[in-house]
Amino acid sequence: xxxQTQFALAxxxxxxxxxxxxxxxxxxxxxxxxxxxxxGRGQTVLxxxxxxxxxxxxxxxxxxxxxxxxxxxxxxxxxxxxVLDTRGRVVAHTNVLEKGNLYTDPxxxxxxxASETRYHEVPSKPVALLxxxxxxxxxxxxxxxxxxxxxxxxxxxxxxxxxxxxxxxLSLERAQQTEQRIARQLGLxxxxxxxxxxxxxxxxxxxxxxxxxxxxxxxxxxxxxxFGAVVPVPSASELANLARSFNRMSEVLAQTTISKEFxxxxxxxxxxxxxxxxxxxxxxxxxxxxxxxxETSSEVLAGQDFESFWxxxxxxxxxxxxxxxxxxxxxxxxxxxxxxxLLICYGWLLKDHEEKHMGFIIALRVAP
Numbered sequence: 464x465x466x467q468t469q470f471a472l473a474x475x476x477x478x479x480x481x482x483x484x485x486x487x488x489x490x491x492x493x494x495x496x497x498x499x500x501x502x503g504r505g506q507t508v509l510x511x512x513x514x515x516x517x518x519x520x521x522x523x524x525x526x527x528x529x530x531x532x533x534x535x536x537x538x539x540x541x542x543x544x545x546v547l548d549t550r551g552r553v554v555a556h557t558n559v560l561e562k563g564n565l566y567t568d569p570x571x572x573x574x575x576x577a578s579e580t581r582y583h584e585v586p587s588k589p590v591a592l593l594x595x596x597x598x599x600x601x602x603x604x605x606x607x608x609x610x611x612x613x614x615x616x617x618x619x620x621x622x623x624x625x626x627x628x629x630x631x632x633l634s635l636e637r638a639q640q641t642e643q644r645i646a647r648q649l650g651l652x653x654x655x656x657x658x659x660x661x662x663x664x665x666x667x668x669x670x671x672x673x674x675x676x677x678x679x680x681x682x683x684x685x686x687x688x689x690f691g692a693v694v695p696v697p698s699a700s701e702l703a704n705l706a707r708s709f710n711r712m713s714e715v716l717a718q719t720t721i722s723k724e725f726x727x728x729x730x731x732x733x734x735x736x737x738x739x740x741x742x743x744x745x746x747x748x749x750x751x752x753x754x755x756x757x758e759t760s761s762e763v764l765a766g767q768d769f770e771s772f773w774x775x776x777x778x779x780x781x782x783x784x785x786x787x788x789x790x791x792x793x794x795x796x797x798x799x800x801x802x803x804x805l806l807i808c809y810g811w812l813l814k815d816h817e818e819k820h821m822g823f824i825i826a827l828r829v830a831p
Contacts, residue, residue, distance in 0.1 A: 502582035505595030528555035542632040
C-alpha cells in the first residue's frame with residue numbers, strides 16, 4: 464500500500480472526528496448563548512410586570528392579573544404566562560383552566576426557592592419551550608432597590624416578604640432555527656477548512672515523497688548495473704543532503720565500477736564463447752557467441768543445468784571444475800542439431816574477495 468494511501472486512511476478519519484467534535488462543541492456553545500439571550504429577554508419582561516402583579520397576588524384576584532399576563536403573552540409571543548403563590552398554586556394563568564392547580568414539579572420547586580431568575584429548557588410539542596421564572600416581592604421591600612440588588616447586597620434578605628413567582632414559557636423555534644443555520648454555516652466552513660487542510664497535507668506529503676521516489680528509481684538503476692544515475696536536489700535541507708550524498712556515491716561508482724551495460728557490451732563483442740555458471744553449475748550469463756554455439760538463446764539457457772550439455776565422451780567430467788582450473792582441455796558440447804564441434808575449454812573457479820564460491824567461468828574456443 465502506498466504511503467499516500469496509508470496517510471489518507473489515517474488522516475481523513477481523524478480530520479472527520481475533529482470536525483465532528485468541533486461542530487458538536489460549537490453547537491452546544493451556540494445553544495447555551497441563545498438560551499441565555501432568551502432568558503435575559505424573559506427576565507426583563509417579568510421583572511417589568513412584577514410590581515403591577517402585587518395587588519392581584521395580595522388579593523388573590525385573577526381578574527387583576529389576567530390583563531397583565533395576556534398583554535405580556537401577546538407582546539412576547541410566549542406560550543404561557545403564570546402567576547404562582549408561594550406554595551406553587553396557580554393564581555392566574557393565560558390558560559384559565561389551569562387556575563387553582565398546584566404545581567409540584569422540580570422546575571416549579573426550584574423557581575419557588577430561588578431569589579433570582581431561573582430558566583430551564585422544557586420539552587414540548589411542536590417546539591421546545593424555555594421556562595423563565597422571576598420572584599415577586601412585597602412593595603415595601605422592593606421600592607428602593609430591585610430584588611437582585613437586595614440579594615447581592617444582603618440587605619434585609621431574611622425579612623422580605625415573598626408574594627409569589629412569575630413564569631413565562633418562550634418558544635425556542637426561532638432559537639432552534641438560528642442554531643441550525645449557524646450549525647450549517649459552521650459545517651460548511653469546517654468542510655472548506657478540512658478540504659484545504661487535507662489538500663495542504665497531501666501537497667506536503669507529495670513534496671516529501673517525490674524526492675524519495677527519485678532515489679528509489681535511481682537505486683533500482685544502480686542495482687541493474689547502470690551507474691552514474693543522478694537525482695534532483697530538493698529544497699528541503701535534510702532531503703537535499705541525502706540527494707547530494709546519493710549523487711556523490713553514484714558518481715564514484717560510475718568512475719570506479721564497471722557498469723553492467725559496459726560489461727554486456729564486452730560480452731557481446733567477444734568472438735569466443737564465454738559461459739558463467741552459478742555454484743550449482745546452472746547458466747547465469749551466456750554471451751551471444753556461446754548461445755550461437757549451443758544453437759539457442761541466452762534467455763532460453765538462463766537457469767538450465769550446464770551438465771545436460773556436457774558430452775559424456777569428454778576426457779574429464781564436469782566435476783573437475785571444482786578441483787581448480789581446466790586448462791586447454793578438448794571437449795564437445797551437445798547441441799540441438801547434434802553437431803558437436805571440437806572445443807578447447809578453459810575453466811576457473813569464481814570467488815569474491817572473501818574467497819566465497821560464486822560460481823564458474825568457462826571460456827571456449829573452436830579447435831583448429
